Amino acid sequence: MTRITVNVDGTSYTDDVEPRTLLVHYLREQLGKTGTVVGCDTSNCGACTVHLDGRSVKSCSVLAVQADGHEVTTIEGLATNGELHPVQRAFHENHGLQCGFCTPGMIMQSIDLLAENPDPTDDEVRLGLEGNMCRCTGYQNIVKSVRAAAGGAK
Amino acid sequence: MTAVEERPAAELGSPRLRKEDQRLITGRTRWTDNITLPGMHHLAMVRSPFAHARITGIDTGAAKSASGVVTVLTGADLKDEQGALPNAWAIIPEQKAPEHPSIAVEHVAFAGEIVAVVVARTAAEARDAADLVDVDYEELPVALDLKAAAADEVLAHPDLGTNVSAFWEFDSAAADTGGDVEAAISAARDGGVLIEREYRQQRLIPAFMEPRSIAADPTGEQLTVWSATQVPHFVKIFLALVLGIPEHKIRVIAPDVGGGFGGKLQFTPEEVLTVLAARRTGKPCKYTETRSESLVAAHHGRDQWQKITLAATKDGTVTGLKVDLVADMGAYLGLVTSAIPILGAFMYNGIYKFPAYHLSCTNVFTNKAWTDAYRGAGRPEATFAIERVMDELAAELGMDPIAVREKNWIKHDEFPFTTVSGMQYDSGNYEAATAKAKELFGYDELRKEQQQRRESVDPVQLGIGVSTFTEMCGLAPSRWLGSMGYVGGGWEHASIRMLPTGKVEVITGTSPHGQGHETAWSQIVADRLGVAFDDVEVLHGDTQIAARGLDSYGSRSLTVGGMAVLAAADKVLEKAKPIAAELMEASVDDLEFVDGKFGVKGTDTSMALGDLAFAVFQGHKLSAESEHSLDADATFDPLDFSFPHGTHLCAVEVDTETGRSTIRSYVCVDDVGKVVNPLIVEGQVHGGIAQGIAQALFEEGVYDESGTLVTGSFVDYLVPTAADLPAFVTDRTETPSTTNELGVKGVGEAGTIASTPAVVNAVVDALRSFGVNDVEMPCTPHRVWSTLQGRAADTPAAPHSAQSTSMSQEGQA
Ligand code: FES
Numbered sequence: 001m002t003r004i005t006v007n008v009d010g011t012s013y014t015d016d017v018e019p020r021t022l023l024v025h026y027l028r029e030q031l032g033k034t035g036t037v038v039g040c041d042t043s044n045c046g047a048c049t050v051h052l053d054g055r056s057v058k059s060c061s062v063l064a065v066q067a068d069g070h071e072v073t074t075i076e077g078l079a080t081n082g083e084l085h086p087v088q089r090a091f092h093e094n095h096g097l098q099c100g101f102c103t104p105g106m107i108m109q110s111i112d113l114l115a116e117n118p119d120p121t122d123d124e125v126r127l128g129l130e131g132n133m134c135r136c137t138g139y140q141n142i143v144k145s146v147r148a149a150a151g152g153a154k
Numbered sequence: 155m156t157a158v159e160e161r162p163a164a165e166l167g168s169p170r171l172r173k174e175d176q177r178l179i180t181g182r183t184r185w186t187d188n189i190t191l192p193g194m195h196h197l198a199m200v201r202s203p204f205a206h207a208r209i210t211g212i213d214t215g216a217a218k219s220a221s222g223v224v225t226v227l228t229g230a231d232l233k234d235e236q237g238a239l240p241n242a243w244a245i246i247p248e249q250k251a252p253e254h255p256s257i258a259v260e261h262v263a264f265a266g267e268i269v270a271v272v273v274a275r276t277a278a279e280a281r282d283a284a285d286l287v288d289v290d291y292e293e294l295p296v297a298l299d300l301k302a303a304a305a306d307e308v309l310a311h312p313d314l315g316t317n318v319s320a321f322w323e324f325d326s327a328a329a330d331t332g333g334d335v336e337a338a339i340s341a342a343r344d345g346g347v348l349i350e351r352e353y354r355q356q357r358l359i360p361a362f363m364e365p366r367s368i369a370a371d372p373t374g375e376q377l378t379v380w381s382a383t384q385v386p387h388f389v390k391i392f393l394a395l396v397l398g399i400p401e402h403k404i405r406v407i408a409p410d411v412g413g414g415f416g417g418k419l420q421f422t423p424e425e426v427l428t429v430l431a432a433r434r435t436g437k438p439c440k441y442t443e444t445r446s447e448s449l450v451a452a453h454h455g456r457d458q459w460q461k462i463t464l465a466a467t468k469d470g471t472v473t474g475l476k477v478d479l480v481a482d483m484g485a486y487l488g489l490v491t492s493a494i495p496i497l498g499a500f501m502y503n504g505i506y507k508f509p510a511y512h513l514s515c516t517n518v519f520t521n522k523a524w525t526d527a528y529r530g531a532g533r534p535e536a537t538f539a540i541e542r543v544m545d546e547l548a549a550e551l552g553m554d555p556i557a558v559r560e561k562n563w564i565k566h567d568e569f570p571f572t573t574v575s576g577m578q579y580d581s582g583n584y585e586a587a588t589a590k591a592k593e594l595f596g597y598d599e600l601r602k603e604q605q606q607r608r609e610s611v612d613p614v615q616l617g618i619g620v621s622t623f624t625e626m627c628g629l630a631p632s633r634w635l636g637s638m639g640y641v642g643g644g645w646e647h648a649s650i651r652m653l654p655t656g657k658v659e660v661i662t663g664t665s666p667h668g669q670g671h672e673t674a675w676s677q678i679v680a681d682r683l684g685v686a687f688d689d690v691e692v693l694h695g696d697t698q699i700a701a702r703g704l705d706s707y708g709s710r711s712l713t714v715g716g717m718a719v720l721a722a723a724d725k726v727l728e729k730a731k732p733i734a735a736e737l738m739e740a741s742v743d744d745l746e747f748v749d750g751k752f753g754v755k756g757t758d759t760s761m762a763l764g765d766l767a768f769a770v771f772q773g774h775k776l777s778a779e780s781e782h783s784l785d786a787d788a789t790f791d792p793l794d795f796s797f798p799h800g801t802h803l804c805a806v807e808v809d810t811e812t813g814r815s816t817i818r819s820y821v822c823v824d825d826v827g828k829v830v831n832p833l834i835v836e837g838q839v840h841g842g843i844a845q846g847i848a849q850a851l852f853e854e855g856v857y858d859e860s861g862t863l864v865t866g867s868f869v870d871y872l873v874p875t876a877a878d879l880p881a882f883v884t885d886r887t888e889t890p891s892t893t894n895e896l897g898v899k900g901v902g903e904a905g906t907i908a909s910t911p912a913v914v915n916a917v918v919d920a921l922r923s924f925g926v927n928d929v930e931m932p933c934t935p936h937r938v939w940s941t942l943q944g945r946a947a948d949t950p951a952a953p954h955s956a957q958s959t960s961m962s963q964e965g966q967a
C-alpha cells in the first residue's frame with residue numbers, strides 16, 4: 001500500500017492504495033466518483049477521461065499513485081454552483097448524447113480540445129476526439145456540440 | 155398545478171431537448187457497475203481459451219485459498235441448478251439445438267465460454283484468483299467455416315449429430331402471394347437478364363459502450379437483480395423459468411443502460427451465474443465484464459452467406475427473386491438467434507413489386523461465439539442483398555440505378571400494398587423521398603463528375619451508391635409472432651398515475667437505453683392530457699414499478715409502447731370525465747376537454763385535470779361509490795407492422811492506387827411517418843448510419859484457424875471514431891403510418907439498414923469501370939486494392955455497361 005494525497009473535484013483525499021490501482025478504479029471504487037466510467041481495457045475508448053492538472057488523461061492508463069500531489073477534475077466537478085459548464089450545456093442543447101455512457105469522457109476531452117484550440121473546424125474536432133468512442137450518435141451532434149461550445153465561449 | 159401556458163402549441167413534433175441529459179452530462183448516473191451494497195462479493199469468470207474441447211479436470215484449490223476468495227464454482231457444482239438457457243423462437247417445430255448451459259460442465263463449444271466463477275471480496279481479488287484456476291482440456295476439432303460446417307464436415311456439437319439447426323423456406327407460389335420463381339428464372343435465362351451473386355455478411359459485434367454488468371441482491375424477500383440489459387422483463391421471467399425461482403420473488407431493474415443495439419437483448423449466462431452466486435453465498439454479488447470479455451462472449455451479429463438470383467426482362471422489370479441463405483448461429487441458440495435471418499426473410503423484396511419470390515435459409519452451428527440480434531436483425535442483410543443486386547441489374551442493363559428501382563418500386567398511390575412475401579405495407583412515398591434525396595445530393599452533377607474521372611482515368615475514382623430501403627418495424631403483432639413460432643407476445647403496456655399535485659407519472663413497459671423515451675413519452679402525454687412537459691415523469695426498467703412490459707428492440711418502442719402510453723392517457727380522461735361532471739354538477743354530455751381542462755360547453759365553468767386529481771385525492775366531494783383514482787393502465791397490440799422507408803445516397807472516392815475509400819458525401823431522406831421529436835429521430839438516424847457504414851468499411855469479427863477471436867479488443871475490432879466518419883445530410887418526408895393513431899413508424903434501425911448497401915454500392919460503382927462488380931465487406935483499403943489487382947489485369951478500363959448487356963457470368967465473385 002502506498003499513501004497518496006489527491007485533490008479531486010476540489011476535495012483533498014489522503015488514502016492508502018495498492019501501487020497497481022488505476023486512477024479510474026481509485027476514483028470509482030474508493031471515492032465513489034462513478035460519473036467516470038470504464039469502457040475498455042486497452043485505453044481505446046476514452047470513456048474514463050478526466051483532467052489531471054487541467055489536461056485530459058485516460059484515467060485507466062494512469063496509476064492512482066501517479067496522481068499523488070496532483071489535482072483531478074472529473075465530470076462531477078465541472079458544474080460550478082449548479083451552473084453547467086458551457087460544454088455540458090452544449091452537449092445537452094445539441095443532442096450530443098444518447099445513452100450517455102461515452103459522454104463524461106467526451107465532455108472532458110472536448111474541454112481539453114477547446115483549451116488547445118478555441119475555435120476548431122469540424123475536422124479538427126473530429127481529430128481531437130479520435131481517442132473517444134461513441135457507439136450511439138455517429139458523432140455528428142458531438143461535433144456540433146463542441147463547435148457550439150466554442151462559439152459560445154467567444 | 156398544470157402550467158398549460160408553458161407548453162408549445164403542440165408537443166408532438168417539437169424538438170424538445172432531452173430530459174434524461176441532465177444526469178448523464180453531470181455524471182449523476184446509475185450504471186449497474188456503480189451499484190455497491192454492503193458485503194457485496196465480486197465475480198470473475200474463467201473462460202475457455204479453446205473453441206472446442208472437453209473439460210478433463212478443474213483444480214480450484216489454489217484459487218480457493220487465495221486472499222479474499224469466498225468460493226469458486228464450476229460446472230460440476232452448478233449442473234443441477236443452472237437449468238438451460240432458453241431459445242424463445244423455434245422457427246420450425248423440428249429445430250435442433252444443443253443444451254445451452256450458463257457454465258460448461260464437460261464440453262465447451264466456443265472460446266470464451268465460462269468454465270469457472272470466482273467469488274471474492276473485491277473485483278481485483280476475484281480477477282487475480284481466476285488466473286489460479288487450473289483447467290485441463292482435451293481439444294476437439296473445430297467447426298469454423300460456415301459453409302464447411304453446413305456440410306457437417308466437423309461437428310460443433312458431436313452429440314447433436316449435425317450442425318444444421320433448421321431449414322426454413324418461403325415460396326411465394328406455395329404461399330399464394332406470387333408466382334413460381336423457377337419459371338421466372340428459366341424465362342430470364344431465355345432472352346431476359348439473370349443476375350447471380352453471392353454476398354458475405356461478415357460477423358459483427360454490437361459493441362455497446364457500456365460493458366454488461368449484473369448485480370444480484372439476495373437479502374430481503376424479493377431477489378433484486380440489476381442488469382445492463384435491454385430486456386428486464388425477459389430477464390425476470392427467464393430467471394423464474396430457468397432457475398425455478400417463483401416469478402413473484404424476483405425484481406429486475408435495468409437502471410441507466412449504456413447502449414444495446416440488440417447486443418443486450420439477451421438472457422445471459424452471466425446473469426444466471428451472478429444470481430446463483432448470490433443465492434449460494436447469501437450475499438449481494440456483482441459481475442462486470444471487461445471489454446475483451448464483452449467482445450469474446452457477448453453475442454455477435456450477422457454472419458451469413460447470401461446467394462441471390464434476380465430474374466428480369468431486358469427493360470429492367472424484375473420477374474423473380476431467389477435467395478438462399480446460410481446463417482451462422484455460432485455455438486448456441488440465444489433468445490432469438492434462430493429467427494434473425496427469418497426477420498429479414500420478408501424484406502428481400504424491399505420496396506419492389508416482384509411477382510415471384512423464394513427464400514431458403516439453413517441455420518448452422520459453428521464453434522464461434524453465439525450470434526443473435528444486432529441493430530436491424532435480418533433486415534440489414536435483406537436490404538443489403540436486394541439493394542446491391544438492383545445496382546448490379548442496372549449495371550448489367552446500362553441503366554441508371556435509380557431508374558431501375560423506379561421501374562420496379564411500389565408507387566405512392568398503390569398503398570396499402572401486399573408484397574410477394576405477404577406483408578402489407580401501410581404507406582410510403584418512395585418517389586418523394588428519392589426526389590428530395592437526389593436534389594440534396596446533387597445527383598446529376600456527381601454523375602457528370604464521375605464520368606469525367608472515368609474518362610480521364612483519374613487515380614481517384616468517384617462512386618455513387620444508392621439504397622432505397624424499407625423495413626418492417628414495431629415488433630410486433632402478437633398474432634404474427636405466434637404464427638411464426640415465437641413464444642412471447644408483442645404488445646406493450648403503460649400506466650399513468652395522476653398525482654395529487656397535478657404531476658403525472660407515466661410507467662412504460664419499454665426499456666430505453668439511449669433512445670430518449672423519457673422525453674418522447676412526456677411529449678405524448680403532455681399533449682394528450684394538457685399538462686406541462688416538465689410535469690411528467692417517465693418511469694421504466696424496474697419490474698416492481700413497470701410490472702408489465704416487453705421492453706425495447708426491433709424499433710418497437712414508439713409504435714407499440716408509445717401507443718400504449720397514448721391509450722393510457724385516453725383512459726385517464728375517460729375516468730376523469732364523469733368525476734368532473736359530478737364535481738361541476740354538469741352532465742357528462744355537456745363536457746369537453748380542451749387544453750388540459752374539462753369545461754362545461756357554453757359556460758366558463760371548467761376544471762383543470764390537476765385540480766381534478768387533487769379533488770379525487772381528497773375525496774371530500776366524491777360519492778362513496780366513486781373510484782378514488784384517475785390512474786389508468788392500457789396495453790397496445792398493433793394490427794400490423796409499420797414500414798418506414800428512405801432513400802440514402804452516398805458518394806465515395808476510391809483511391810485506386812492505395813485502395814482507400816473516403817466518403818465524400820452522404821445524404822438520406824427518411825420517411826418514418828409522423829415524428830414525435832425530430833431531434834431524437836435525427837440522432838437515431840445519425841447513429842444508425844454510422845453503424846451501417848462501420849459494417850461497410852471497418853468492422854469484422856475475425857477468428858483464426860483454431861477458433862480464437864482475433865478481434866478481441868478495441869485495438870482490432872474497428873469501431874469507427876469521429877475521425878473515420880463524415881458529416882451526414884439528413885432530411886425527411888412524412889407519410890403517416892396507417893397502423894397506429896400517432897401515424898408513427900420506427901426509426902431505431904433505419905439508418906443501419908439503409909447505409910451499408912449505399913456505401914458498398916458506391917465503392918463498387920467507383921470501380922465498375924475496372925470490371926469490378928463486388929468487394930467483400932468490410933471494404934478495407936487492402937481488400938479494395940486486392941480486388942483491383944485481381945481484376946485490372948484482364949479487364950480494360952471501360953464502363954461495364956458498355957461491354958455487354960447479356961447475362962452476367964462473372965457474378966459469382
Ligand atoms: S476505459 Fe479508459 S480508454 Fe477505455
Ligand code: FES
Binds near residue numbers: 096100101134363
Ligand atoms: S451516447 Fe452512447 S456511446 Fe456515446
